[in-house]
Amino acid sequence: MCIRDRLVETIRQYEKTRKLLAENHELLGESDEEIRAMAREEIPALEEEISSLEERLKILLLPKDPNDYKNVFLEIRAGTGGDEAGLFAGDLFRMYARYAEQQGWRVEIVSSSPAGGMGGFKEIIAQIDGRGAYIRLKYESGVHRVQRVPVTEAQGRIHTSAVTVAILPEAEDVEVNIDPNDLRIDVYRSTGHGGQSVNTTDSAVRITHLPTGIVVSCQNEKSQLQNKVSAMRVLQAKLLERKRQEERAEMDALKGDGGSSWGNQMRSYVLHPYQMVKDLRPDYEVGNPAAVLAGDIDGFLACLL
Numbered sequence: 001m002c003i004r005d006r007l008v009e010t011i012r013q014y015e016k017t018r019k020l021l022a023e024n025h026e027l028l029g030e031s032d033e034e035i036r037a038m039a040r041e042e043i044p045a046l047e048e049e050i051s052s053l054e055e056r057l058k059i060l061l062l063p064k065d066p067n068d069y070k071n072v073f074l075e076i077r078a079g080t081g082g083d084e085a086g087l088f089a090g091d092l093f094r095m096y097a098r099y100a101e102q103q104g105w106r107v108e109i110v111s112s113s114p115a116g117g118m119g120g121f122k123e124i125i126a127q128i129d130g131r132g133a134y135i136r137l138k139y140e141s142g143v144h145r146v147q148r149v150p151v152t153e154a155q156g157r158i159h160t161s162a163v164t165v166a167i168l169p170e171a172e173d174v175e176v177n178i179d180p181n182d183l184r185i186d187v188y189r190s191t192g193h194g195g196q197s198v199n200t201t202d203s204a205v206r207i208t209h210l211p212t213g214i215v216v217s218c219q220n221e222k223s224q225l226q227n228k229v230s231a232m233r234v235l236q237a238k239l240l241e242r243k244r245q246e247e248r249a250e251m252d253a254l255k256g257d258g259g260s261s262w263g264n265q266m267r268s269y270v271l272h273p274y275q276m277v278k279d280l281r282p283d284y285e286v287g288n289p290a291a292v293l294a295g296d297i298d299g300f301l302a303c304l305l
Helices: 003-027 033-060 083-103 133-140 224-255 289-293 298-302
Strands: 072-078 106-114 121-129 142-148 159-169 183-188 204-209 214-218 265-270 276-279 284-286
Touching: 003 033, 072 083, 072 133, 072 224, 083 106, 083 121, 083 133, 083 142, 083 159, 083 289, 106 214, 106 224, 121 133, 133 159, 133 298, 159 224, 204 224, 214 224, 265 289, 276 289, 284 298
Parallel strands: 142 265
Antiparallel strands: 072 121, 072 159, 106 121, 142 159, 183 204, 204 214, 265 276, 276 284
């Protein structure tokens, strides 16, 4: 069930229970002792249910994430499945790019690593600029799995492959303090497609954050300085997300549960032998994968808001 639907259902149940409690209190004034006894017996259970519903509403009405209206970095990595995983990574990037275009958001590729000669990506990172980008896309992080007969398969056999998606809110300088002494910065010659000077000078930049081992790179801009600025922005976002994950883990440990955030394997795209895309978290599915991969993902996003 969608989070929004759970809120509506909880409010309705709360109002219904309060009405029943009020009616039972009125019955205490009845002359029939049997009716009064029944009312007295039901009142404690109704009061306990109201208390439980109030706690549930507090959770559902928690303040919004302060990152909700930030721009985001979209990171897609091919996982298991070889060339087919790379092709699916390309399919997912186009899906998000088309959705962003429908929203009037701007998409800019920060870095990319092609996957073989069939197209697709081993990894691609893009910045998506647009109000509400994070609140709409933040639950897309996780493992996306596809089942289909890929173009790389000559025998017509069904393959299953996986891709990981990460949605990182853009970090502000005040949120992440990076000590320059913690960085190793390497420059190298860009590879792949490029215009004048992109592939002929050492303009690509790779930054390693030594304390965490996080490595980011950018080679899509023409100048080394532009690539460094872009790579630093991605590094800030990754460090902010790392900090958020550590805080979330601490809260989960205090609450004594295994973690309440969305993630891990979360959506399956089945294109053969039948047609279906299913999100495993709210148990929501549609029967038109072609439309979903063309950017029609509003139904999935709405179920998690």
